[in-house]
Amino acid sequence: MNQEQQSLLLRSASCFPLPPGAKFSYGTSGFRANASLLESTVFRVGILAALRSIQTRSVIGLMITASHNEVSDNGVKLADPSGGMLTQSWEPFADSLANAPDPHSLLQLLDDFVKKENIILEASPAAEVLLGRDTRPSGETLLEATKQGITSIMGATASDMGILTTPQLHWMVRAKNKGIEATEVNYYDQILASFRCLLDYVPQGNSSKNVSDKLIVDGADGVGGEKLEKMKTRLGYLTIDVRNCGDGVLNEGVGADFVQKEKVVPRSFGPADAGMRCASLDGDADRLVYFSVLLNSNKIDLVDGDKILSLFAVFLKEQLGILNGPEDGKSNKSYQPSLGVVQTAYANGASTDYLKQLGLEVALTPTGVKYLHEKAAEYDIGIYFEANGHGTVLFSDNFLSWLEIKKQELSLKSKDQHKAALRLLAVSRLINQAVGDALSGLFLVEAILKHMGWSIHKWNELYQDLPSRQLKVKVVDRTAVITENAETKVVNPAGIQEAIDAETVIYPKGRCFIRPSGTEDVVRVYAEASTQEAADSLANSVVRLVEQYLGFGRS
Numbered sequence: 346m347n348q349e350q351q352s353l354l355l356r357s358a359s360c361f362p363l364p365p366g367a368k369f370s371y372g373t374s375g376f377r378a379n380a381s382l383l384e385s386t387v388f389r390v391g392i393l394a395a396l397r398s399i400q401t402r403s404v405i406g407l408m409i410t411a412s413h414n415e416v417s418d419n420g421v422k423l424a425d426p427s428g429g430m431l432t433q434s435w436e437p438f439a440d441s442l443a444n445a446p447d448p449h450s451l452l453q454l455l456d457d458f459v460k461k462e463n464i465i466l467e468a469s470p471a472a473e474v475l476l477g478r479d480t481r482p483s484g485e486t487l488l489e490a491t492k493q494g495i496t497s498i499m500g501a502t503a504s505d506m507g508i509l510t511t512p513q514l515h516w517m518v519r520a521k522n523k524g525i526e527a528t529e530v531n532y533y534d535q536i537l538a539s540f541r542c543l544l545d546y547v548p549q550g551n552s553s554k555n556v557s558d559k560l561i562v563d564g565a566d567g568v569g570g571e572k573l574e575k576m577k578t579r580l581g582y583l584t585i586d587v588r589n590c591g592d593g594v595l596n597e598g599v600g601a602d603f604v605q606k607e608k609v610v611p612r613s614f615g616p617a618d619a620g621m622r623c624a625s626l627d628g629d630a631d632r633l634v635y636f637s638v639l640l641n642s643n644k645i646d647l648v649d650g651d652k653i654l655s656l657f658a659v660f661l662k663e664q665l666g667i668l669n670g671p672e673d674g675k676s677n678k679s680y681q682p683s684l685g686v687v688q689t690a691y692a693n694g695a696s697t698d699y700l701k702q703l704g705l706e707v708a709l710t711p712t713g714v715k716y717l718h719e720k721a722a723e724y725d726i727g728i729y730f731e732a733n734g735h736g737t738v739l740f741s742d743n744f745l746s747w748l749e750i751k752k753q754e755l756s757l758k759s760k761d762q763h764k765a766a767l768r769l770l771a772v773s774r775l776i777n778q779a780v781g782d783a784l785s786g787l788f789l790v791e792a793i794l795k796h797m798g799w800s801i802h803k804w805n806e807l808y809q810d811l812p813s814r815q816l817k818v819k820v821v822d823r824t825a826v827i828t829e830n831a832e833t834k835v836v837n838p839a840g841i842q843e844a845i846d847a848e849t850v851i852y853p854k855g856r857c858f859i860r861p862s863g864t865e866d867v868v869r870v871y872a873e874a875s876t877q878e879a880a881d882s883l884a885n886s887v888v889r890l891v892e893q894y895l896g897f898g899r900s
């Protein structure tokens with residue numbers, strides 16, 4: 346780092362002092378805290394983004410959001426050149442940078458890191474960082490601090506893309522690095538064109554089935570509802586009624602996280618909506634769940650991420666089957682695309698059984714999209730979802746190139762196979778392959794329901810969820826819990842796994858695991874059993890075991 350660069354960094358860093366006593370951690374999905382504490386953090390993440398851009402010679406994304414957290418919080422996370430999450434290998438540096446006590450130690454850290462990673466600032470092409478933020482009122486001030494961070498690396502530019510959903514920013518980063526035009530309008534054009542394409546190929550028999558063309562969406566009073574309002578004016582089929590579109594408090598009694606955890610109707614929904622197809626987005630629109638309101642009740646039938654995954658899996662498997670043609674032994678079976686699904690231990694056991702019965706390979710990873718995404722990328726078509734509604738479908742480049750060729754061949758040979766190829770290609774453009782995206786996911790669900798001729802109730806009957814219960818326990822030190830086998834087995838503290846197992850076998854269809862949360866200071870307990878009472882009882886017994894082995898924490 347030359348003298349000029351050093352003094353620029355020192356000067357700008359001194360404007361953003363670290364709040365006293367604060368401790369930041371990059372966590373499962375970036376830094377999150379009360380917004381009033383975050384100016385120094387976003388400034389430093391701005392520097393980090395510029396360095397990552399120089400090192401990868403690509404555009405990097407920086408999103409200011411705290412997703413489903415309360416409105417007074419905010420946060421920041423980075424998108425790597427592929428549009429996926431920041432590489433895990435840079436997370437420890439992100440932590441040190443965010444916690445550097447003063448401008449001089451910050452400079453020292455940067456200097457050491459730049460040398461270690463061989464980042465040559467002077468000779469490097471200019472960095473470019475795309476910036477996005479959600480609708481939180483604190484976003485604007487934090488964005489300014491971020492820009493200062495980026496431009497304190499000489500030659501780096503910050504391109505403000507405005508208020509966006511998190512997945513829109515990831516999509517733009519991916520597109521831009523592929524040399525594709527990457528505006529918000531391009532995003533809408535691509536999704537809506539492929540949605541229309543899927544509708545064009547709905548089988549005749551099913552298009553006449555009476556699938557309601559009305560959808561009600563809870564926008565969580567966040568950015569997703571606002572964007573959906575823009576898209577819905579361009580739809581032929583489908584009337585979308587967007588509620589909680591920004592006039593109420595963000596994430597308060599609304600949104601995918603609330604709906605999935607509480608299993609009750611969000612604000613602005615009521616008895617008049619009973620039986621209708623409803624969906625809920627989270628605050629930054631990267632999570633999606635569906636639900637229907639039960640008659641005379643504020644309770645709902647939840648259609649969660651596991652069921653969205655199952656719907657996608659059924660459809661994609663069907664299309665691959667058609668594409669492969671009749672089993673006459675004559676067709677060319679030289680290339681068999683692989684289809685795999687990825688879940689975490691939180692996936693309802695009934696969904697995993699269902700997917701296995703479909704003949705699919707089901708992989709389990711630890712919690713956190715970065716793990717699921719990485720695993721899904723191993724298949725030609727990899728579908729991943731967390732139960733809470735965050736997930737997407739990935740297509741390998743190999744498979745897509747093969748499909749393009751196949752499409753040409755089939756256009757003269759078989760109408761059905763040709764259509765299957767066109768549908769698969771349309772899905773690959775409709776779904777956001779950079780990251781889970783509530784908006785693109787919603788349009789894929791809608792297209793598939795229309796294709797199948799299914800109501801939300803028919804979809805929900807694919808399998809019946811096993812009753813489950815999720816609880817949180819405050820303990821003295823949650824980092825004392827160490828797990829393996831995709832978080833299904835505890836190896837520390839010694840003896841607790843045996844105690845959990847002894848409790849679990851008492852319950853028919855019992856399954857239970859514990860793990861330390863990556864986003865909250867708690868240990869999470871998940872239990873499943875054949876009845877709700879049994880699942881509750883198992884979860885409560887295991888909470889007591891956790892307290893016994895790990896000690897009560899401060900609440």
Ligand SMILES: CC(=O)N[C@H]1[C@@H](OP(=O)(O)O)O[C@H](CO)[C@@H](O)[C@@H]1O
Nearest residue numbers: 373374713714731733862863864865
């Ligand atoms: C049980 C659960 O829903 N855990 C969530 C939650 O992580 P925890 O590490 O469990 O706190 O937040 C993550 C980030 O949003 C999300 O990926 C994950 O699924």
Ligand SMILES: [Mg+2]
Nearest residue numbers: 412627629631
């Ligand atoms: Mg989110």
